Amino acid sequence: MSTDKVRPTKLKFKGEKTKKKRKHEDTEEGPSRRRRKDDNDEAPDSWVLPESANEIRGPTFILHPSDPSPICITYDSTRGRILLQPVDKDKSDESESPSIMERTPTEVSQVWVVTRVAGASTINLRTGVGEGKFISCDKHGLVSADREARGPQEEWSPVVFPDGMVAFQNVYEKYLSVDEVAGGQLALRGDSDEVGFCERFWVKIQSKYKKEAHEEEKKRKEGLIDVSSVDEASINKMYQAWGAGRTVVSSGDKKELKKAKKEGRLAEALLDRRAKLKSDRFC
Numbered sequence: 001m002s003t004d005k006v007r008p009t010k011l012k013f014k015g016e017k018t019k020k021k022r023k024h025e026d027t028e029e030g031p032s033r034r035r036r037k038d039d040n041d042e043a044p045d046s047w048v049l050p051e052s053a054n055e056i057r058g059p060t061f062i063l064h065p066s067d068p069s070p071i072c073i074t075y076d077s078t079r080g081r082i083l084l085q086p087v088d089k090d091k092s093d094e095s096e097s098p099s100i101m102e103r104t105p106t107e108v109s110q111v112w113v114v115t116r117v118a119g120a121s122t123i124n125l126r127t128g129v130g131e132g133k134f135i136s137c138d139k140h141g142l143v144s145a146d147r148e149a150r151g152p153q154e155e156w157s158p159v160v161f162p163d164g165m166v167a168f169q170n171v172y173e174k175y176l177s178v179d180e181v182a183g184g185q186l187a188l189r190g191d192s193d194e195v196g197f198c199e200r201f202w203v204k205i206q207s208k209y210k211k212e213a214h215e216e217e218k219k220r221k222e223g224l225i226d227v228s229s230v231d232e233a234s235i236n237k238m239y240q241a242w243g244a245g246r247t248v249v250s251s252g253d254k255k256e257l258k259k260a261k262k263e264g265r266l267a268e269a270l271l272d273r274r275a276k277l278k279s280d281r282f283c
Contacts, residue, residue, distance in 0.1 A: 041042070051210075052213075053121070056160075061112075063103065064201050071178070074107070074109045075145055076128045077130035101141070120266050122156060123271050143187075151268075155171050175190070177192040
């Protein structure tokens with residue numbers, strides 16, 4: 001009599017499909033893998049923190065961690081002014097304040113639209129309400145939102161710190177800050193030489209735009225995006241209000257655009273070329 005034991009097997013029926021076991025490559029998930037998993041689980045319109053300057057795009061919610069209540073940068077379309085308002089102005093004293101990750105805009109005036117010229121590292125902040133004015137800063141540090149077109153004074157370079165906070169540097173290499181003016185009111189200034197508490201902001205973007213930035217970066221690394229070329233025609237189309245749909249570009253040498261891109265002043269060079277066309281109402 002054989003002493004071999006019969007190995008028990010799972011009962012199978014005729015016609016039943018066998019399920020393939022998924023092989024786990026790594027039992028331990030690293031921080032980057034967990035972060036990507038969390039991002040994929042986020043709803044497209046949920047508000048998240050950016051991890052790099054390239055991810056800051058689309059609708060944006062900007063907060064400053066003031067005390068006792070954080071303040072957000074809002075736009076008064078009636079008076080055409082930038083306002084700094086506490087986000088807990090309607091909160092009762094007994095209710096608990098939400099964390100930064102839980103805070104979302106409650107009004108359209110609290111949302112700014114971040115755009116950027118193709119090939120440029122700088123961004124532009126445009127109002128989400130009204131006629132879509134751009135935030136600008138002059139050489140004296142005065143910040144306003146009354147420009148219809150973007151130029152050097154409307155360009156901002158975001159700097160993302162390891163803790164997730166963001167600073168905004170203007171074309172004069174000064175930083176955007178929250179300053180107390182006469183009467184105890186708060187206002188934005190653009191003349192700080194260093195980054196301190198007043199120059200650091202919490203910036204929240206929508207999850208779908210963060211995923212879009214990741215996909216672009218992946219294509220760039222795979223060589224699917226040609227970063228050396230500058231599409232001047234598509235850029236001019238955003239500003240040109242004449243020509244009956246026909247986009248006009250400068251006849252000048254495009255070598256100067258490649259040189260300007262290397263020097264980090266591509267947007268300024270494109271603006272100069274549009275100004276020489278003499279027909280752009282924004283120049």
